[in-house]
Amino acid sequence: MVESEKPVFYCDVCRANTTDVSPKYKLHLFVKDDTGSCQLMLLDTVAKTIIGEKAETLWDGSYAEIEDPNILPIPIKNCV
Numbered sequence: 001m002v003e004s005e006k007p008v009f010y011c012d013v014c015r016a017n018t019t020d021v022s023p024k025y026k027l028h029l030f031v032k033d034d035t036g037s038c039q040l041m042l043l044d045t046v047a048k049t050i051i052g053e054k055a056e057t058l059w060d061g062s063y064a065e066i067e068d069p070n071i072l073p074i075p076i077k078n079c080v
Contacts, residue, residue: 007063023055027076051075 006019025047029040048054058073 023059025051025055051079 008017008019009021010016011018024044025042026044027042027047029042031038031040042050044055051058053075058075
């Protein structure tokens with residue numbers, strides 16, 4: 001895929017392919033304290049409240065970065 005080309009995504013609601021998408025949060029957390037531990041998944045609305053910025057704001061336009069969980073924007077690193 002050429003860097004300027006947008007990948008095609010499938011929309012379950014529309015039941016159609018689209019290139020018009022916007023980033024959303026899906027953060028996986030491992031939380032631990034003296035009583036035990038648990039795993040949480042924060043979706044867009046809750047994650048946005050905790051991070052303090054929209055996912056769109058942190059996105060630099062690179063689809064590859066979205067897929068790499070090892071690359072974290074500064075506002076997310078600051079929460080760790």
